[in-house]
Amino acid sequence: MNSVSVIKGHIVFTDSASEFTIIENGYIVSENGSIIDVCDSLPEKYHGIDVTDYGDSLIIPGFYDLHNHAGQYLQCGTGMNKELLDWLQDYTYKLEKDLADPEYAHRVYSRYVEDLCKYGTLGACAFATSSTVGTECLFEEFKKIGIRGFVGKVNMDCNAPDFIIEEAQKSLEGTRYLVEKYKDEPLVRPIITPRFAPTSTREALKMLGEMAVANGLPVQSHLSENRAEIEWVRELFPEYANYASVYAGNQLFGDTPTLMAHGVYLTEEEVEMCRNGNVYLVHCPDSNINVRSGIAPVKEFLNRGLKVGLGSDIAGGHKIQMNEAIVRAVQSSKILAVDKPDAQLSLSEAFYMATVTGGGFFGRMGKLKRDYQLDALVIDDDPLYKERYSLEDRLEKFLYIGDDRWIAARYVGGKLLKPG
Numbered sequence: 001m002n003s004v005s006v007i008k009g010h011i012v013f014t015d016s017a018s019e020f021t022i023i024e025n026g027y028i029v030s031e032n033g034s035i036i037d038v039c040d041s042l043p044e045k046y047h048g049i050d051v052t053d054y055g056d057s058l059i060i061p062g063f064y065d066l067h068n069h070a071g072q073y074l075q076c077g078t079g080m081n082k083e084l085l086d087w088l089q090d091y092t093y094k095l096e097k098d099l100a101d102p103e104y105a106h107r108v109y110s111r112y113v114e115d116l117c118k119y120g121t122l123g124a125c126a127f128a129t130s131s132t133v134g135t136e137c138l139f140e141e142f143k144k145i146g147i148r149g150f151v152g153k154v155n156m157d158c159n160a161p162d163f164i165i166e167e168a169q170k171s172l173e174g175t176r177y178l179v180e181k182y183k184d185e186p187l188v189r190p191i192i193t194p195r196f197a198p199t200s201t202r203e204a205l206k207m208l209g210e211m212a213v214a215n216g217l218p219v220q221s222h223l224s225e226n227r228a229e230i231e232w233v234r235e236l237f238p239e240y241a242n243y244a245s246v247y248a249g250n251q252l253f254g255d256t257p258t259l260m261a262h263g264v265y266l267t268e269e270e271v272e273m274c275r276n277g278n279v280y281l282v283h284c285p286d287s288n289i290n291v292r293s294g295i296a297p298v299k300e301f302l303n304r305g306l307k308v309g310l311g312s313d314i315a316g317g318h319k320i321q322m323n324e325a326i327v328r329a330v331q332s333s334k335i336l337a338v339d340k341p342d343a344q345l346s347l348s349e350a351f352y353m354a355t356v357t358g359g360g361f362f363g364r365m366g367k368l369k370r371d372y373q374l375d376a377l378v379i380d381d382d383p384l385y386k387e388r389y390s391l392e393d394r395l396e397k398f399l400y401i402g403d404d405r406w407i408a409a410r411y412v413g414g415k416l417l418k419p420g
């Protein structure tokens, strides 16, 4: 029984997307990081075990950011006057180039992982840059901080400035090196990361798909984000019926677990392709607004049974905080709902995307329920709110106006992380 531990507080999570499950003054019992019991009174067999009592605080699942660019962290909040393709050319690639310097990469990436953790993101799927040594620094920073991660070296071998692309074979070699080095890590693992179809040759896409399938590695990329980008893909790959098929034709679309960021303008065929159980769309509402891409019809995707997670997409998105991404998902759906009332996402649906769907990509995470990993946040909100509001209201308040000052503790796999 040594490895059994108990925490107590008001437990709030989404078992289904349609509503919050609330256990007032509940207990979470975990063993070796895995939840074995959640109850409103502690069974006798656990008496005698120390209870960490968080009193009147909320205990909620951690957040999972399924799409962001660690290599763009310093860019957050700048260059927001451009549309996607110009934004990449004029700002982003130049900045990513500098992350090839390990000393600088450690400085940037340590801040990035500290901030993820600080704001309650306990798992993140990250694009580093095309630099192999730079990407290695990001793996190391994830290991140091102790949150979960999928880290990708960005494969690019055409249609971008020379200073950021590599020849296909060399790019693949770098990825292979990182896969070998980090494939057995418990918390941070490699993910195959073609940046997006336009910056890969046919040869590179084919080799990347083969590598993903041969090693059972997940894949992450961008899909159908912006109208000019989609048109470019059509010109570059006329042999494919649509954007998703460029990936699918190369074993990069659900042959292994796959994250596809955006999906703002999917065709009917592409929506059907996304119903493949291994494909997760990642909705990135801030980014879609900032680089003027559009608003993805997320509620419709959910109604049709697609898996849709949430991403900060920094630095297309300007903030790394996932509570803000949850709010922005609801807000942008309301804009669609002005003309189509069915398009509105509820707060519980957006929360589910950031916790349960996101956590599902990492494993058994995202619910505070038996057989899930204990990945959780303790929310200690203002006493003035506590005395006045219901538990669900208090969660809503945290999501809308809270920040790291409200997060009293963070657990990853049952382990209490050091205060940030």
Ligand code: GUN
Residues within 6 Å of the ligand: 069, 084, 088, 092, 195, 196, 222, 225, 287, 313, 316
């Ligand atoms: N498409 C290709 N690269 C990028 C990127 O860095 N950010 C976003 N938002 N879209 C992309």
Ligand code: FE
Residues within 6 Å of the ligand: 067, 068, 069, 222, 261, 313, 316
């Ligand atoms: Fe992105």
